[in-house]
Amino acid sequence: MLQLYFICGTNNTRDIEKVLEEALKAGITLFQFREKGQGALTGEDKKQMAFKLKALCTEYGVPFIVNDDWQLALDVDADGIHLGQDDDKIADIIEKFPDKIIGLSVSNFEEYDQSDLTHVDYIGVGPVYETSSKSDAKRPGGIELIRKMRLYDEQIPIVAIGGITNRNCEMILKAGADGISTISSIAASSNIEQDVKNYLDYYK
Numbered sequence: 001m002l003q004l005y006f007i008c009g010t011n012n013t014r015d016i017e018k019v020l021e022e023a024l025k026a027g028i029t030l031f032q033f034r035e036k037g038q039g040a041l042t043g044e045d046k047k048q049m050a051f052k053l054k055a056l057c058t059e060y061g062v063p064f065i066v067n068d069d070w071q072l073a074l075d076v077d078a079d080g081i082h083l084g085q086d087d088d089k090i091a092d093i094i095e096k097f098p099d100k101i102i103g104l105s106v107s108n109f110e111e112y113d114q115s116d117l118t119h120v121d122y123i124g125v126g127p128v129y130e131t132s133s134k135s136d137a138k139r140p141g142g143i144e145l146i147r148k149m150r151l152y153d154e155q156i157p158i159v160a161i162g163g164i165t166n167r168n169c170e171m172i173l174k175a176g177a178d179g180i181s182t183i184s185s186i187a188a189s190s191n192i193e194q195d196v197k198n199y200l201d202y203y204k
């Protein structure tokens with residue numbers, strides 16, 4: 001499920017429904033609706049978009065995850081929720097999400113140590129490289145962040161994030177990540193089918 005985790009909001013691309021459908025057809029394995037930034041959809045518009053994107057994901061058998069907004073995740077019966085260190089605490093909402101996928105962001109070992117991972121299905125570790133898709137991203141940890149996190153916890157599923165492309169993905173997987181997540185390398189791709197295929201080829 002974590003192999004190729006596409007994350008997108010309406011701000012990341014011109015036509016999110018078209019881009020998501022192309023990415024699903026090409027074989028992404030997980031999708032996160034991350035609707036934030038200037039001009040982002042809110043309220044009913046955000047909910048209607050979430051319903052449409054979830055329907056697309058369901059058609060292709062790919063789990064639909066909501067970023068940050070657990071109320072939206074409940075409203076649209078998403079398959080899971082991704083929360084960061086500054087978001088609502090998993091312990092406070094977990095009762096509302098039995099049997100759902102729970103992701104947590106971990107950028108360094110201090111954050112890992114202070115996180116309760118009891119209900120966490122995967123950790124999003126990054127940024128690995130510089131990213132222009134998140135204005136408040138922390139300092140990139142490079143490939144070493146993944147390598148050390150893998151040694152720190154040998155069991156937890158790790159999805160790497162931040163500045164990942166087809167060119168650096170292989171090193172990240174070799175460093176111990178179970179999968180990679182990306183916004184711009186798919187949302188801004190001029191050939192989604194080929195780029196997705198190139199990513200998935202690393203797992204063969």
Ligand SMILES: Cc1ncc(COP(=O)(O)OP(=O)(O)O)c(N)n1
Nearest residue numbers: 067068082083084085105124161181
């Ligand atoms: C898979 C994955 N990993 C990390 C993040 C970042 O979450 P967060 O730190 O809460 O930042 P925002 O995405 O909410 O800006 C993520 N969304 N997904």
Ligand SMILES: Cc1nc(C(=O)O)sc1CCOP(=O)(O)O
Nearest residue numbers: 126127131133162163182183184
């Ligand atoms: C959403 C997000 N979270 C990050 C983290 O480090 O937690 S980096 C990031 C943006 C990833 O976008 P791109 O693939 O375009 O670099």
Ligand SMILES: [Mg+2]
Nearest residue numbers: 068083084087
């Ligand atoms: Mg968040």
